[in-house]
Amino acid sequence: MVELKNVSVKYPSGVEALKNVNLTINDGDFAFVVGSSGAGKSTLIKLILREIEATKGTVIVNGFNLSKLKRDKIPKLRRTIGVVFQDFRLIPNMTVYENIAFVLRVIDAPLKYIRKRVPYVISLVGLQHKVHSYPDELSGGEQQRVALARALVNDPQLIIADEPTGNIDPELSYEIVELLKGINNCGTTILMVTHEHDLVRHFGGRIISINSGSVVFDEIIGGNDEIK
């Protein structure tokens, strides 16, 4: 669960990226975050990951009160969140398997579990045949599926995705969102930032629109695929 109460973020440069935002994302939700460039979407993501701190207000993520969170507890918070970025951010000298297994090694998981779990999530994103490839041997869509597998491998409560489809073909975008929907159906909360209105219109669901740092629209709309 993510809860923002009267949250403002002001960068040291003086830019007010978020202004008095109130937002609650409940467990099991699937929400799209939309808004023009510079609206403050990535700022919201960074806030949830505790990469930056709110200048005002309280942020609670998966039970962690971020304004009271000590530095050395940040890894604990991040282990409850899976992240997907526009630019994939895979480690280039690790294979697909290693990139994903890494997340489990970080939490000191037993080797036996790693050996079972990693191939399982790789099969979920349909990359069984690329297990031992390196990131630069994969297409953008494939790399993003690896990133997705990495995000969900430790079974996080929340997955946040900052324009996960920004660098891949539009047709493949649908595939990625389908995958996210599937993960959501198993109970994981999903927060996805996107520019692509087609995608939002197609899938529908909860839409949060941000404009110049304020939430200007937050409602559930029906998607095309539900009409079909």
Place this chain on the structure above:
Amino acid sequence: MRLNSVKYLFKQGTRNIAYNKLMAFASFCVLLVSLLLVGFSLLFYVNINLLVADIEAKNEVIVFLDEDTSDERINSINKSLKAMENIDTVVFYSKEEAFAHLKASMADSEVLFDSMGDDNPLVDSFKIRIKDINFTDETVSEIEKLDNILSIRAPLEFVDILTGLKRVISIISVSIIIALIIVSMVIISNTTKASVFARRKEISIMKYVGATNAFIRIPFFVEGMLTGILSGVAATLTTWFGYDALVRVLTQDNDILKIFGTGSLVPFKDLALSVAVSYMVAGAVLGAIGCVISTRKHLKV
């Protein structure tokens, strides 16, 4: 932490070396040069010390006794001398012995001695070796307090020179060694800084998935340590050959060593183990610290 996690982190460290060959090689070279500079300075220091100790051991204080000192008195002086704390050995040198010695050493001047007949102009004496020559002064005045002492001959000026020389050598060597250690730390942490900078993206990814700073650091630590140990091995081999060659040159031409009044350098065999261990430990510590220092800045994501 689980054993397999520890193994994993060690493997990452070794893999990192393979992936960053050029950087690893640069660190290796910097470490090797620093180790060799410090190592040779230390070896030089060890040998100089040995030489000084050699000279020190040759010190001799001669205590001349009054003429006609009785045998009993000589015995009791002998005991008193031996009882003194700073005296290592006491050897009695009778006037007859001294006279015979003198005659033998001046065989050409037989005529002179003939005219003297059996009239021995010399006196009995003790030859003494001091334990710590820095306290020669004190020991001499202690001996002076005994009765029947005619005079004492002690190499006091020589002791002063030697002590001064020793102090200068120590100060110079220690300063050189400290300076070298500082310089190499700076160079090493800069070299690894470059390699950490090249991997800052990787580090930030690790932080996003919830890796602790320690977890991120261990592979860097292992990498630095292994590079350091390798430098230590290379430094040991280089020193071995270099030092042996040096010893051979110096001992072949014995005159060079004789100028210093000594006939030997410490052979490498005697030092091999401590040299190898010190090189490897120093290399490992320097490498690891250099790596850890340089990761600090990039861990704040």
